[in-house]
Amino acid sequence: MALTAADGQRLREDKPLVLITTSETGQHITALNTAARGMGFRPGMTLADARAIHPALQVAHADPAGDERALIRLALWCQCYSPFTRADPPDGISLDITGCAHLFGGEAGMMENISKRLSGFGLSARLAIAPTIGTAWGLARHAPDPCHISHPRKLRDDLAPLPIAALRLSPEIRRALEKLGLKRVGDLVDKPRAPLAARFGSQLMRRLDTAMGYEEESFTPLSPPVSHVAECRFVEPIITRKGVEIAVERLTRDLADMLEKAGKGARRVELRLFRIDGWFETVPLATSTATRDPHHLCRLLCERLDRIEQRAGFGFEAARLSAIQIEDKPAQQEDMDGPVHDSGRNDISPLLDRLVNRFGPDRVTRALPCPSHIPERAFRFVSVLEKTGTPDWPAHARTVQDGADFARPLLLLAPPEPIIAIAEAPDSPPARFEWRREPHRVTRAEGPERIAPEWWRTHEDASRTTRDYYRVEDEAGHRFWLFRDGLYERAGNAPRWFIHGIFA
Structure with a gap:
């Protein structure tokens, strides 16, 4: 399932306000509020024409780069609803909510929750849930109602009355279709495919097929897909470090169970604490070797919560712990009558991880051999967090010394x-x-x-x-x-x- 939101900031609805950009052809309106739209202003209109209609028009310069950053930030915030989100510039966000809607009481409950929280941020939004990305995109922008849920059996009926702009076609193809009187998606669905493809190219048929669900459309989220994720939601917002540590202890235990069942260990994990004001705090963690020891992970993460109370705002309402990078880690049994466990008795990885946590990854290093006869070039230092194989120092010494056995100083x-x-x-x-x-x-x-x-x-x-x-x-x-x-x-x-x- 896909969910798309088209958002716009609610700014002084009682007075007309427009955003402009400057180009070689002059200053043109790129965005406007409801009051300005009601007075007849439209995107693309020159500022001079707009001033002639309403001299007291409020004007501000558009900031496309800032808008893109804000859109990405909002898409990251939406990860409290689904781990797979992406920005659809200039004004949209898409979420893959497969397996997530039940956490909010169903699709209608999720949509209501998102709409209410965006409204609390001062943002108005049009929302749509549909089986395909293309249908959700079109319904969010062109459906008559601001919140719409489509199901597979209703897909054709929901798409038919929408304008062809809902198919995400290029302006040239849209204008050509409109000249032929093909203004609605329904006008295209029953038309013979071969003439349409011959005249308008593959883009039209591909957009139509992906919207109807006949062809798969790839979804590339902001964050890479993560298969091992532990989540928890709090009945009441928590603002104390102790409360966060209790949540971390539970999350590391749940994540360790998932990794153990899969025979994996985590090299990089990420803790996200979602605040009730819409933003989140991220606590990244990397380890020198793959691990699934919940006590070790919990200890390392808790050591990074020094200022979490100052960053809590009005409190955290949810937390998520994700294994970003994983490796195979089969269980080991060192003794005939001993238990199966994960780490050896002489493993110094936990010590290295704690040193890195305290001093930083660039200050805790290991030496690796380099193919050089010059002594100072025969090795290099890398962070212990960098994944490397086990170096064969005796073989390296024989190589750089041409087989001789010369002693080297400590x-x-x-x-x-x-x-x-x-x-x-x-x-x-x-x-x-x-x-x-x-x-x-x-x-x-x-x-x-x-x-x-x-x-x-x-x-x-x-x-x-x-x-x-x-x-x-x-x-x-x-x-x-x-x-x-x-x-x-x-x-x-x-x-x-x-x-x-x-x-x-």
Whole structure:
């Protein structure tokens, strides 16, 4: 089932008011209130002609971008009636209310509820419910009564008296049909299809077939379809954090049951709290791994409710928890005589999720291998919330080291820090070096491990010289990872020394 609302703002009905846009051909009326329409003004009329009729006409400039934002916001608000809504610019909203009407006492009860609440916002609306999107669209805009419900058996009779504009045709096709005397939908229904298609193209037949239900029409909502949703409505509006937390506890439990039955886990969930004044508050949540632990989800969501009482307005009347992104998560049994459960004993995902919840996703990261021989390029950090496979670090180390088994330091300095080094021979490890004004005498050294530059890189920070790395140990037992940047050559500057890491 589809529901469409065509809305317009109720502005000072006692005085004529028009909205205008400015173009190369002058200023034209794009919208007007009831009082202005009663005086004979129409969209498309020039402002000069309108002023000539009524000099005291109230005029305001139209804001199409603002109107579109407001329409999308209203479509989002309508998600308290159905999770699948979309804006139909310039003045309409469509909802897929399949399986939702019974929550409001049926289709008539839902329509009455929507009309009453829109009226409370200062908006007048024409509403229609029909089996197809096209019929609902046409009835909402062209039916004689402002609220209309159509059923499959009445579909043909409801469409027949409507003007052909109800079929969402292009202006050119409408004008051509009207010239032939085909002004109503009923004039087209019984006409031979082949001549109509040959003269007016496929658009006419497609619009007619989708309106009559002969052909399916896709519906793309603002939010992607979600198959796992838990909802609850409150007898009285709630404004306290404690009340919201109780609702969250119930919703996470219901959602976890749905996910468990489906063998799924949630990576991203979204909590929406619908206020009685028409707006809603959104609390998004992402986890590092798929989970369906209700206690874990409840704890994370409740940690994000710090200022919910200040944002409650006159109270929340409903809440919805949706699993936006899900993954397969079969149950596991670790012991022969143990219970079946979801997470392992050594799983640190709950800890990571709490850290992300506290510090943000960009501050809690994990390292991933990168195909580069340059040590500082051999890895990258990504948020723990980013979905990645399990990295094979030993295989990565063998790849970047060409199969050799060179030790790598636990701490890598970024960027490498320059040192003053003295070597006994040009190609030998340093005998002593000074780092951060602290002298170190080398007692043991291993190397070199030569790493050539990545000549295929073109950006400025790419290394252009060959590096010789040494693992050295000083008199105090401290172990360092040093490298000589460049080779000793007859021409050119002498190589520089750097410290790149510290071994444990």
